[in-house]
Amino acid sequence: MTQPTSHDSVRAVQWQGDQLRLLDQRCLPGEERWVTCRDAESVHAAIADLVVRGAPAIGIAAAWAVVLAARAGQDMDAILQRLRSARPTAVNLMWALDRMRGRIAAGDTPAALEREAQAIQEEDLAANRKMGHLGAALIEPGSGVLTHCNTGSLATAGYGTALGVIRAGVAEGRITSVFAGETRPWLQGARLTLWELVRDGIPACLIADSAAAHLMKSGQVQWVVIGADRIAANGDTANKIGSYQLSIVARHHGVKFMVVAPCSTVDMATPDGDAIDIEMRNPEELLSFSGKRTVVEGADAWNPVFDVTPAMLIDVIVTERGVVKNPNAKRMQNVFGTA
Ligand code: MRU
Numbered sequence: 001m002t003q004p005t006s007h008d009s010v011r012a013v014q015w016q017g018d019q020l021r022l023l024d025q026r027c028l029p030g031e032e033r034w035v036t037c038r039d040a041e042s043v044h045a046a047i048a049d050l051v052v053r054g055a056p057a058i059g060i061a062a063a064w065a066v067v068l069a070a071r072a073g074q075d076m077d078a079i080l081q082r083l084r085s086a087r088p089t090a091v092n093l094m095w096a097l098d099r100m101r102g103r104i105a106a107g108d109t110p111a112a113l114e115r116e117a118q119a120i121q122e123e124d125l126a127a128n129r130k131m132g133h134l135g136a137a138l139i140e141p142g143s144g145v146l147t148h149c150n151t152g153s154l155a156t157a158g159y160g161t162a163l164g165v166i167r168a169g170v171a172e173g174r175i176t177s178v179f180a181g182e183t184r185p186w187l188q189g190a191r192l193t194l195w196e197l198v199r200d201g202i203p204a205c206l207i208a209d210s211a212a213a214h215l216m217k218s219g220q221v222q223w224v225v226i227g228a229d230r231i232a233a234n235g236d237t238a239n240k241i242g243s244y245q246l247s248i249v250a251r252h253h254g255v256k257f258m259v260v261a262p263c264s265t266v267d268m269a270t271p272d273g274d275a276i277d278i279e280m281r282n283p284e285e286l287l288s289f290s291g292k293r294t295v296v297e298g299a300d301a302w303n304p305v306f307d308v309t310p311a312m313l314i315d316v317i318v319t320e321r322g323v324v325k326n327p328n329a330k331r332m333q334n335v336f337g338t339a
Contacts (some may be wrong), residue, residue, distance in 0.1 A: 008160075008167060009200055010153035013052060013060050015114075018071075020064045020298070022052045025154060029195040030291040036093070040069040040079050047086035047093070050186065054155020055229045055265055056124045063117035066100040070110040076101075086276040089238055089306045090229040090268040096120055124157035127262040127320035128164040135165030135260050135318040136174055144177040145169070146212065149240035151227035151260070161227040161260040163196065165318065170202050172230060177203040179221060181212060183240060185285045185303070209242055216253040224250045228261035228317075232337070235311030235327025236273030237261075241304055242288035247313035259309070260318045268332070271339035273308030280307050284296035 012023040020037040027033045035051050037043045043065035046052050052061045062083045066209055069079040071104070082099050087093060097329050102114045112338040139145070145166060152163035159167060169175035178197065183189035197204040207215055215221060217225075224246050230238045237243075250257045270276060283301035288294060295301070317332075324331050 001022075008153055008158055010334060011158055012040065012154045013057055013064070013157070015064055015121075020068065022046050022061065022062065023154070024051050025053055025054075025192060026050060028154075028191055029198050036277070037065070038068065039072060040065040040074065040083065040092050043068065044083055044086050047083075052216050053114050053188070054246075055090035055227065056156040056262060057154070057191060058090055058155055059092035059264060060117070060121045060124060062067075062086070062093055063096045063120045064208070066097065067110060067114050067117050070104070070113050076104050078192075085093060089279045090265075092229075092264045093260075095264045096119050111240040121157045124262060124264070125159060127143045128156055128159040128161060130320040131161060131260050131262070131318050132159060132164035133143060134320075134323055135162075136172055137167035137317075138258065138316060138323070139165075139169050139174040139223055141172075141174050142176050143169075143174060143223060144179065145175055145223045145225050145248070146179045146181065146207075146221045146255075147193065147224070148189060148216060148226050148243055148246060149183045150179045150188040150196070152193060152196040154192050154196060155227065161262065162195075162225045162258070163193065163227075163260070165260050167202065169199070171239035177220065178202060180204055181207055181209045181242065181245055183211055186305075188240065194251050212246055213249045213253075214248055216255050219256055221254045223258055225258045225260060226263050228259050229247060229306055230270065230274045231259070231261060231266045231317060232270040232276060233268045233332055234272045234329040235317060235324065235332050236305045236315070237275070237309045237311070238273065238276045239280065239309065241307050244307040244309045247309040251313050257309075257313060258316050258318060259271060259314055263319050263321050263336065264268075264321065267339075268336050273310060276306075276308060278304050278308070
């Protein structure tokens, strides 16, 4: 069931039978513009340019790109390779493409590939709802939480990962206040998370990323709840840049740190965080704001868009398969097996 509900009203990746419609996340919240992709190459561009973003959502979009390519009779090996290159860090992209590759190798028709892409999308939504309840159950009634980036319906098939826990926690009265960091430089928190939460009637409060330590010191949050782009075999977790510093600050202040991600984000073939490829993006994203240069000409910028939170700073990883408390290689293996 992929239909939106009153507290989860956005579906940003929409298959329309012969084309893929994507809500253009570069334009929110100012404009609700849709981009239509009729071939795999335009889906590749949409992923690389952040029209669609968030680890599960880019995997889902790539699965639909494979369907478009199969219908067009394209060279599937070349297309799979091309789509893989769209972004390096979120393993959901590779996971979805590997799953589609398996169906192609089994001789699936384009119609069967379409059913597989639909299954990937529906399973993600179901995983999010399950994680929402598992994660919320860990939060004491009356708690405040801080989240980072956007992990909601925009970043997934719907409902969200960390934002799914927040949706469930608010509905159950466990979470009474929600803070979201701006998430410089692309402002996923300010532009996207606040848009989703306000739209769905969840009161949320924006903070500058640099206000996080002061917020935690104030005692207003008991949990930091974030998503993930890749979780390594030892529990080290790559997520949006700034997550690592939040984990350090949280530990210092006795605030609990929760990572919420579907099994498609867990990469048991990557031993630890040092082996995760961290995406570097154009320095212009930092040097300019809304297309207008804000930094003196001649200055350079360093723009890694993810970082790695070490497992030892994570209190719990929540997946649809279960919860891993104080993650390490052994506990991860107990839940996810070996690669
Ligand atoms: O660069 P983005 O916006 O794709 O980064 C997204 C994140 O880091 C999210 O926290 C992560 O993908 C989890 S989304 C459910």
